[in-house]
Amino acid sequence: MKLSERVTSMQASPIRKLVPFAEEAKKNGKKVYHLNIGQPDIPTPASFFEAVKNFDEEVLAYSFSQGLPKLIKSFINYYKKYDIHFEEDEVVVTNGGSEALLFSLLATCDHGDEVLIPEPFYTNYNGFGSSAGISVVPITTKAEDGFKLPNKETIQKLISDKTKAILLSNPGNPTGAIYTKEEIYMLRDLAKENDLFIIADEVYREFVYDGFEYMSFAHLEDISDRVIITDSISKRYSACGARIGSIASKNKDLMKEIIKLCQSRLCVPTIEQIGAAALADLGKEYFDETVEEYRKRRDVVYDALSNMDGVICKKPHGAFYIIAKLPVEDAEDFVVWLLKEFDVNNETVMMAPAEGFYATEGLGKDEVRLSYVLNEKDLKKAMDILEKGLEVYSNKK
Template identity: 75%
Template sequence: MKFSNRIQSMQESPIRKLTPIATEAKKGGKKVYHLNIGQPDIPTPRVFFDAVKNFDEEVLAYAGSEGIPELRNSFSKYYKKYGIDFEVDDILVTNGGSEALLFTLLAICDNGDEILVPEPFYTNYNGFGNTAGIKVVPITTKAEDGFHLPSKEEIEKLVTDKTRAILVSNPSNPTGTVYTMDEMNMLTDIVKEHNLYIIADEVYREFIYDGLEYKSFAQIDDIKDRVIITDSISKRYSACGARIGCIASKNKDLIAQILKLCQSRLCVPTIEQMGAAALVDVQDKYFEDVAEEYKKRRDIVYNSLSKMDGVICEQPHGAFYVVAKLPVENAEDFVVWLLKDFDIDNETVMMAPAEGFYATEGLGRDEVRISYVLKEEDLKKAMKILEKALKVYKNQKQISAL
């Protein structure tokens, strides 16, 4: 039987595709430290579960396609804490940030259109683009530069009559880069001069370190009608399984168009929306404590990597990821070797090969994304395993080359 060209050209997730190998390793008795996936171990605030437990209706009915009023009000109140003036009618509730991104692309792009995205990028951007018939055009950034943006002139060379938007993750998944105000102003100038949208994926806004200040594209007045915020409760409240996100924009016409897509999938699950609506009452100290915890974990991973022979990485200032260039030819082969053939006291490490986070052929082949979502003790063990593994792997390669 024939499969569609669309599905056959869609890449496997570099985050999840090696999971069967990890599963086999664990069946064989190995403990695997999972640094490959951004699944926080921070407890989800109890108010979410309390709201779900208190749901007491005789019929679990469809919710409105735009989201329940309680949750849209909750999101509006949340944004106002950051000085972002999104009213209830500016917000559509989605099945996670993933649906928010897909719906946004479907609404602003036709088949064959293009979006510019700094690479490396969240790998599902490729999948969303493929589903929507859109070409993802990479703005290449480098580990040696901390994955900051190239010049305005370099970016403008990529703009064509097919370009519809620039999609930016800030803070970045997978690099942890926090873009400077100069970089944001540069992108603002580009979208104004070329009549483009800015799609701002800001799901990690709570996780910024080292005294840097969060700034949203939605706070820049002269592009408010061009800014589309895609968001999620998954990371900031450690509620990945709830699958609650949203689209927010001051562009009323755009929101009206995206509502059609929301209607086509009927609604987001009602009970999860009720739980998510209660999260707006979580105290600021929760975020402060979580950010401090992630900073400690960041420091363990970065300080360890910076001492490893041949490893190149710059200190990330946001999210909970770092992309590191390893002294190996093929990072995926190295990760598979870690799972199949290496351990210390029956323990090993799993990371995400970074090649799948790039659109440019051949880039990222010697890089990995490390997610520092494990507790400090586990991260210290994982870094010791990685350091030893790199030495053993190098020696084995040298011997096999003789």
């Protein structure tokens, strides 16, 4: 029977599609260092689990479609710490950042519309676009330029009468890039001049290093009705499995329409919302310690990559990812080879081939994304395995 083009045209996740090779390696007794996925190993704050344990209702009932009022208030209080001010009818709780992104696209774009996205980008942006019948138009950025945006004129040429929004993550996944004020102001001007929404994926807001200054698109008051902030507790609190995200916007008409989408899936799980609401009480010291830990991990990976023959990468200043250009023709073939045929003391490493993070055909074929979410000891081992693997792989060709 014929399946829908909507589903068959969707891209398989480059982050997860090679998982069967990793599982086979584990069955064969290998230890696999997972640098392919952004799953932090930092403990989830105890307050999340304490709140869940203290849940004592006799019936696990539906929550509100918009989200638990207690959790919405906790998000509002969280944003206030960044001088971002939302009201209760300007925030909805979603099933993770993924649903937040999908709902934002569905609410702003019709079938056949276009969305501009700087590439390389979080690969699921493409999947969300495909499932909604929206075309992704890439704004190409390059590693050698630190993944900075091209000039305004270059981006303007990509805008058509079908363009409805600019979608981007800041700090960036998979690049670790942080947009400057000048770049943010440029996108603001483009949105105003071309009647576009800006969908800002800011889930890595805390993870900024090296004294770089972070600026939210929510700080742009003159386009507040055009800005949609998508967010998640997954990486911020190392709570990926809770699947709690949010959408926030000063555009009240837009938020009323997004509520319809929220109603169609009834609600976000009640218990996870209760746990998430308790996280708002965490102090600044929690983030200071977490960010410092990731900075040290970043340095381990970047320093190692910088000293490998033929590897090209720029130091990322945000999030916990790095894109590296390897001295190989096909990064996916290399990653599969590492899992199937190579090990050091019965240990190997898994990375995400970067080709799937680009919309432009041919780009990223020799690149990988590494997620530095493991502890320093494991990252050092993984980098040693990668370096030795590159030597062997190059000599076998």
